[in-house]
Amino acid sequence: MRISVPATSANLGPGFDCLGLAVSLKNQVVIRPSKFHSVSLKGEGANNPALKDNNMFISIFNDFYHNLSNKKRFFRFEFFNEIPLSRGLGSSSAVIVSAIASAYAIEGIELERDKLLNLALAYESHPDNITPAVMGGFNVATVQDNEVKYINKHMPRSLKAVIVVPNRPISTQLSRKTLPFKYSKEDTVFNISHSSLLTAAFMSENWEMLKYASQDMVHQKYRMKHMPELFDVQKTALKNGALMSTLSGSGSTLFSIAYNQEANKLEQALKAKFPHFRVFTLDFDNQGVKIEI
Numbered sequence: 001m002r003i004s005v006p007a008t009s010a011n012l013g014p015g016f017d018c019l020g021l022a023v024s025l026k027n028q029v030v031i032r033p034s035k036f037h038s039v040s041l042k043g044e045g046a047n048n049p050a051l052k053d054n055n056m057f058i059s060i061f062n063d064f065y066h067n068l069s070n071k072k073r074f075f076r077f078e079f080f081n082e083i084p085l086s087r088g089l090g091s092s093s094a095v096i097v098s099a100i101a102s103a104y105a106i107e108g109i110e111l112e113r114d115k116l117l118n119l120a121l122a123y124e125s126h127p128d129n130i131t132p133a134v135m136g137g138f139n140v141a142t143v144q145d146n147e148v149k150y151i152n153k154h155m156p157r158s159l160k161a162v163i164v165v166p167n168r169p170i171s172t173q174l175s176r177k178t179l180p181f182k183y184s185k186e187d188t189v190f191n192i193s194h195s196s197l198l199t200a201a202f203m204s205e206n207w208e209m210l211k212y213a214s215q216d217m218v219h220q221k222y223r224m225k226h227m228p229e230l231f232d233v234q235k236t237a238l239k240n241g242a243l244m245s246t247l248s249g250s251g252s253t254l255f256s257i258a259y260n261q262e263a264n265k266l267e268q269a270l271k272a273k274f275p276h277f278r279v280f281t282l283d284f285d286n287q288g289v290k291i292e293i
Ligand SMILES: Nc1ncnc2c1ncn2[C@@H]1O[C@H](COP(=O)(O)OP(=O)(O)OP(=O)(O)O)[C@@H](O)[C@H]1O
Pocket: 008, 010, 027, 045, 051, 055, 056, 057, 081, 084, 085, 086, 087, 088, 089, 090, 091, 092, 093, 095, 129, 170, 171, 172, 173, 248, 249, 250, 251
């Protein structure tokens, strides 16, 4: 069985903990019954011994598998990771979503996407990465009565994501602790209005509105000041054709959107100015989690 899950970019500026979309970097895992437990790891995280010895995917998979099955079986797990770890591209959501989905699939139990999403919520309390990881596309999501309420929309082929991935990881858990405990009425109103405008811009495909609507007062400046070069990445992106440029999730990746015809120029400008960072041009993913039996 093979399962793949896309990387995701959450917040999109003002939509803290509620907006997110999926891009075409993917983590894949192939799982086969085996005489004994074994793991192989390629791509992102391959040099990280913790991912072999104490792998979050395997522990979540085992929890679900043991609950669903009465059998004692061993598996071989082959991971092919494209999603950089702890860079704000939803690496943990990809692991959570794929581990739950594969435990059901290997037992031959159908799992609806909505149910998968709500099971994933137990591991990640904010829904802005897990929703696009499951559904693909652009998503607005909130949690009410322990359930994710969301609206999803496909992204068009006329746009690309251009991402700048710094070499320093940022842990989401630690980064959330650096945010203020309280916000002023002005900052709160600023974010409500910008997040609403941004959502309307995505839903109505009014791409020229993105640069106004994607501004934020709630989290980016607090997080980016720990890596001040990110302000320069953002400025360079906006000067070179980006329709919007925002901190991806809790960082450290900077995520930009550009028209197809502007994407190459934007990628080259970012590569020239930040040669020590990785720059990728990606399509958007409209499929979300995908299982092949
Ligand atoms: N491919 C993977 N295999 C196993 N564990 C992983 C993998 N990718 C991420 N993880 C786990 O998830 C942690 C990173 O989660 P964290 O929420 O800090 O970052 P993120 O999900 O990449 O960022 P964000 O939530 O801002 O998008 C890693 O330290 C590791 O424990």
